[in-house]
Amino acid sequence: MQITFLLNGETTQYSLSDASVTLLDWLREYRGLTGSKEACREGDCGACTVMLSDATGSRAINACITLMAQLHGKALRTVEGIGNSAAPHPVQQALIDQHGSQCGFCTPGIAVALAAAHLNGEHDHDAALAGNLCRCTGYAPIIRAAESAAAQPVPDCMHEDAKALAATALAQISSGGCGGADSPPAYLPENADDLAAWLLAQPSSTLVAGGTDLGLAVTKALKPLGEAVFLHRCADLQQVTTSADEIRIGAGVSIAQLLRAMAKPHPAFAALLKRFASPQIRAMATLGGNIANGSPIADAPPVLIALGARVHLRRGDVRRQVALEDFYLGYRKQDRTPGEFIEAVTIAARAPNLRAYKLSKRFDQDISTLCAAFNLSAKAGRISEARVAFGGMAAVPARARKLEAALIGQPLDDIAEGAVSLSLGEDFAPISDFRGSAAYRMQAAENLIIRYARDLAGEAVSVLEVAS
C-alpha cells in the first residue's frame, strides 16, 4: 500500500509495509526531522505536536500515536515547516521575545499547537494548549507569547497546504487497496459499504478510527497492529444530521467535530467535551471509538446515555440498534458480534435540563475519576422522566436506576432539599484506584446530585466560573 501525503509542502510517498510504524518514529528516525520530540509516547504531553490538514481544515495532532496510514491524502506540517530562522512564525518569534522557552523540549510542540490555533483564529490559548505540558515556565510567558502573536497575520506557509491539497487532488489518490507486499494487510475503505464488506470477510481485523487509544497498544504494550482497517476516509461515517426529535452522529465524527455540533443543541455536552482529553486527541478521536473502546471511564457515554442514545450497528447489510446502556455487557464487553461495527449514534435533539460533570485530578487532559450526567424532564414542576448516568462508578458506564425511580414525581426545583434520599448506595459499589477511593467516588457522586439541583436553580457551582 502506498501512502501519499504532503510533508511540509512536499508530496511524499511512503510504502506501508508495517502498519504499526508511528508518524513520530518515521519523522525522527527516517526523515531526520528531530524537531518533534518524544516525551511520553502516549499522546499526553504534546511535545510531538504536528499539524494535519485536509479539506475540513487544519488541526494539531500528536505524532507519537498517529500511524502512517492515517496520513493518506492529507497534508502534514512539522515545526520545521512553520517557520525558519530567516522567517520564524509569529508565535515562534513571540516565544523568543516573551521568554516562552526554558529547557526547550516542549517548545516545538507548543509552537505548532499555537500556530495551528493561530491559523484557525482561536483565541482561547489555555484551550489550545490543554494538550501541551511544560515543566519549566509555569506557562505564563507562553500565554503572553500567544497573546502577543494573536494580532500578527498568518504567514503564507500556513495557507500552502490547503491550496496544495486543492490543486493536487491528493485526497483522491488511491492507496492501492490492500494488496501488494503488505503483511499483515492494511485496508483503507472509502465508505461504510466498503468497510462492511471488508469486515464481513475479515471479521478479526482491528478497526483504527482516531487511534488515540489503540496507538498506545502499539507504543506501550508493543503489540503489532495485525490486520488493520483505517476508517478515516469513510466520509459517510463523519456526518451529523439533525431532525426534529433526534440528532444522528456518524461513528467517524471526531470529538472536535462533535464539540462544535453540540454547542447549540446541548451546551452542557459541549462543555464536557471541552474537557475531553486535549485538542490533539479530540482532532483524531471519534465518537464511535470512544463508545467501542468500552472504557468504564470514557467521557462521552454517560452523557449519551442521559440523552437516550441508541447505537446503530451494522454487519454486512444487516442493521440493528440497541440502547447504549444495553450495549455495555460488562467490563470491556459489548453487544457487538464479529464483523459488526458501529455506524452511528442517535440522541435526543432537545434536553434543556441536561448537565454533565466530570471530576478528575486535573481539569484539562485528564481521565475521569467519575463523570455524571443528568437529564430530568418535568411536567407541572414535577419530575416526569429521569435519565441519570455515571461513569467511573461501575465496570461500565451505567444508569442510576434506583435514583431515577426515586426522583420521579418529585418537585424539580427542590431535589436536593426535598424528601428523596440522594443515596447511590443501591445503584453502585465503586472501586478504589489511583484516581480516587471508593468512598470519595460515592460521596462526590451523591454530592453531584446536589450540584445538579443548585446548577438548575442558577447557583454558581463550578470553580471555573469564579475570578479573583
Next chain:
Amino acid sequence: MSVGAPLAHDSAAGHVLGSARYIDDLPTPAGTLHLAFGLSSIAHGTITRMDLSAVRAAPGVVAVLVATDLPYANDVAAAAADEPLLATGVVHYLGQPVFLVVADSHLAARRAARLGQIDYVELPAILTIDQALAAGSRYEGGPVVWANGDAGAAIAGAAHLVEGVFETGAQEHFYLEGQVALALPAEAGMVVQSSSQHPSEIQHKVAAALGYPFHAVRVEVRRMGGGFGGKESQGNALAVACAVGAKASGRACKMRYDRDDDMTITGKRHDFRIRYRAGFDAHGRILGVDFVHMVRCGWSQDLSLPVADRAMLHADNAYFIPAMRIESHRLRTHTQSATAFRGFGGPQGMAGIERVMEHAAHLLGIDALELRRRNFYTEAGGPSAPPHPPEDISLKQCTHYGQPVVDFELGALVDEIEKSADFEARRQEIAVWNSSNRTLKRGIALTPVKFGISFTLTHLNQAGALVQVYADGSVGLSHGGTEMGQGLHRKIGQVAAAAFGIDIEAVRVEATDTSKVPNTSATAASSGADLNGMAVKLACDTIRERIAAHIALVAGVGPPEVHFEGGQVFAGERAFSFAEAVASAYLARISLSATGFYATPELEWDRKAGRGRPFYYFAYGAAVSEVVIDTLSGENRILRADILHDVGASLNPAIDIGQIEGGYVQGAGWLTTEELVWNDAGRLLTHAPSTYKIPAASDRPRLFNVALWPGGNREATIHRSKAVGEPPLMLALSVHQALGAACAACGPNWPGLAAPATPEAVLAAVMRARGA
C-alpha cells in the same frame, strides 16, 4: 552592560524552531546500538533463575548482559556504592534493572527486554514509612537528632500546645526529555553524551565501569530538556550501560528510557511524614518545637542524607524558634531511590513549620499573617546595614543550627507584598463572598520563604572555568555548570560580556565538557550562577588585565587607565575595537586563555552535630495565593498569585522571573494535582502523564504578578546577585495554605488539609471542618 539585561535564553531560537539538539536528536554513527533494561517485576526478592534465551533470540538483539558480565565496577551510586547497575542476586524494588539488552534499534531492545523469564523467592517488601519503622529499616543506624535549647521544657511550659502530623507526598520530576545517554568509543577511551546535571560523576562512574582513569572518559552535556534534580544522579545507569556496551562492541551505544520506564526506574522527591509538637505563648509567639521527620528514602542511599539534612535546616523557615528538637529518620524502603528534586528537602522542612503556623493560627484564633510576623527573625535593617553583626548579636538572629541570620528582610518584604497584593482588603472581601456562597468557597494566604544557599557538603562549593579569547575578538568559554533550561549559560555569557565590555553575541558558551573544566560539582543547590559565574569572571578578569597591560604599553598610559566598554578598549586618548586590542595582544605573544576558580568563602559546617554556618547567605521571597474550592466535589483552582522575590541584583531579570513563575507552578503541582500512588506490591501505578498530572496551562493562576525585590546581595556574590533555582518552588506553600483557608471557611473545626490537595483531599478537609 549586558549584566542585568533581560536577554533571551541563549538557545531560544533553536528551541522554537526545533533546531536545538538534544541527545536523541544527534546524528549517530552507522551501526549504533540501542539499549534497554529488563526490570524486576517484584519489590524484594532473591533471583533463583534467569532464563534470557527468549531475549537473546528476539529480533535485532546483539547481546544481553547480566551483572556477572560486567568487566569492572557494577556501581552507579551517587554516594554509598550501594547501587549496582544490574541487580546482583537480590532485587530491591519493582523496576530495578536486572539485565541489559543491546539491540539494533530502540524498539527491538524494548521488545526484547520484556521477554526475560526471572524466577524469584520473594522476600518481605518494606514499602511504607510504618513498615520501615517497624522493621528498623533505615540508613545511618538510627535517627539524626539536632537539639537547640530544651524544646521539651519550652513546650511543656507554653500556654498553647499545637500538635499534629502532616505528610508531604512524593513528586516526579517529569523533565520533558527523559533520561538519555550516548557513548562513542574513542581511542583508548570513551566519549559520553549524557543528559546529566553532573557530568563529572558520569565520568567517574563510567571510568570505574570500564577500568579507565578519569582522563580516558570525556563527558559532554550540551543541554538537558529539564532536570530539576532528577538528572543529578539518575543518569548514571544509562551512561554506564552505554559505555559498557560501546566498549564491548566497539560501536556507539544509545539508551533512552521510555517514559513509563523512566518513572518506574528513577527516583522522585522524598515523601515525608512530619510530626510536630509546638508550644506558643498567649501572644502567639513560638517557644519551642519538636519535629519528627520520617523520610522515605527508597532502596539505596543516593542523596537522601543531605536531602534529609536540608529538611532539618529549613525546619525554621522564617521564624526564630528559641528551642527546637528535630529527629530525622532516614528510612530504607523497597521502592525507587528517592533523589534530588528542586529544593532538596527544603520544601518538606518548610512545609512542616508553615503547617505549625497555620494550625496555631487556627487554634489560637490569631490571623495567620499576624502570627507569622510575630515570629519572624529580627530584621537586618536595609541593604546598607553592615553585612556582619556585632559580637553581641541578639539571640533572635540565630537559627537552630547556630548560624546567625544577618540578612533578614522578610519584615519589609512582607509589608510590601501585603500592600501590593491588596491582601487585607481582599481577605475581607473573600470573607463576605464566602458568607453568601454555600457551594464554592475562596481562600487566601501569604507565606514567606527563607532558603539557605550553598551545598551543605561544603567541599562542593567550588567551580572552575576556562575562558578563551580568539584572535578575532570572539570569546568561547567553558564552565562546570550544565544547562537544563534555567538560562545558566545566558547568565554566564552576560558575566563574560560585561567583563570584556563586549556584546553578548561575541560570547559563546560551550557545551559542558569534563575535558575543559575538571572535577566539577553537580549543577544543583541553586548554585550554578553563583559558583560558575564567579569562576568565569575571575578568568575573564585575568585575560582582561593581560590585554590592559599590553594596551597600556601600546598607548603609553598606565594599566589603570585602560578600560573596556561598548566593544572598545579605551586607553588614554586612544581607542581600539576589542578585536583590534586582542589581535595586537596576540601578536605580542600574550596568552589569551585563562582558567578561573572560585570557592565560596566563610562556610563551616558540622553535619553530625548540626552546628555551624552551612549557608553563605539566604534567599527570600513571599507569595500571596488566592484559590477557590467546590465544597461538593473538592475541585479547586488557583485564582491569583502575587509574588515578591529577592534575587539580589539580578543578572537577568527575565530569566529570574521565569524561574520564579516556573518554580511556583511546579511547587503548586506538588501540593495539588501531582499524586504518586504505589500498590501493595510496590508497583508505581502512576507512571506516565496519563495517570500522573503535572500542572497544565489552565492550572496556572489567571492573575500572576511577579516582582523582584530591589537591592543587592550583602555578600560579595557574582555582581551581588542571589541564587534563584530552588527558592521560588516553596512560594507555592501559599497555595496549600489558601486551600486550607477555604476549607476552614466551611466550618468551625481544624480542616487539616492533606497534601497533595487533590479534590478528594479537599473534600475530606471540608467535611472535617464541618465536623462531619
